[in-house]
Amino acid sequence: MSQAVLNDTRTGAAILRLFFHDCFVNGCDASLLLDDTATTPGEKSSGPNAGGSTFGFDVIDNIKTQVEAACPGIVSCADILALAARDSVNLVSPSLSTPRSRHSNSSPTCRP
Structure with a gap:
C-alpha cells in the first residue's frame, strides 16, 4: 500500500471507496473484485465499475498475488x-493526537 500511495495519492x-462499495450492498465479501469467467x-467489468468510476483494482490484485505467493x-x-x-486511510491521513483536559479521566463516566 505504501508504494501504491506514493505513486498516486x-x-x-480509491481503495477506501472500493471497500465501501463492496461492503455496502451485500456485506464485505470481495464480490467487487471478481473477474470475468x-x-x-465479473463485477470488475460490469456497469459503472467498467467505466473507470472505481480504480484501485490493480493495487488489490497486486497485493493478492504477493500474498498468494507467500501463503x-x-x-x-x-x-x-x-x-x-x-492501511490506505492511515497512509493518507495525518496523525493527530488528542490532548486530554483536566475534565477527562481514564474511565468514561456520565455526569448529570
Missing part, C-alpha cells in the same frame, strides 16, 4: 481489501 481514497461476468489459499480477498482500506 488518490489510491488511498468463461460463463459468468497460498490462506488470506481471502475480502481480508486483503479490508486491510488495504485500513
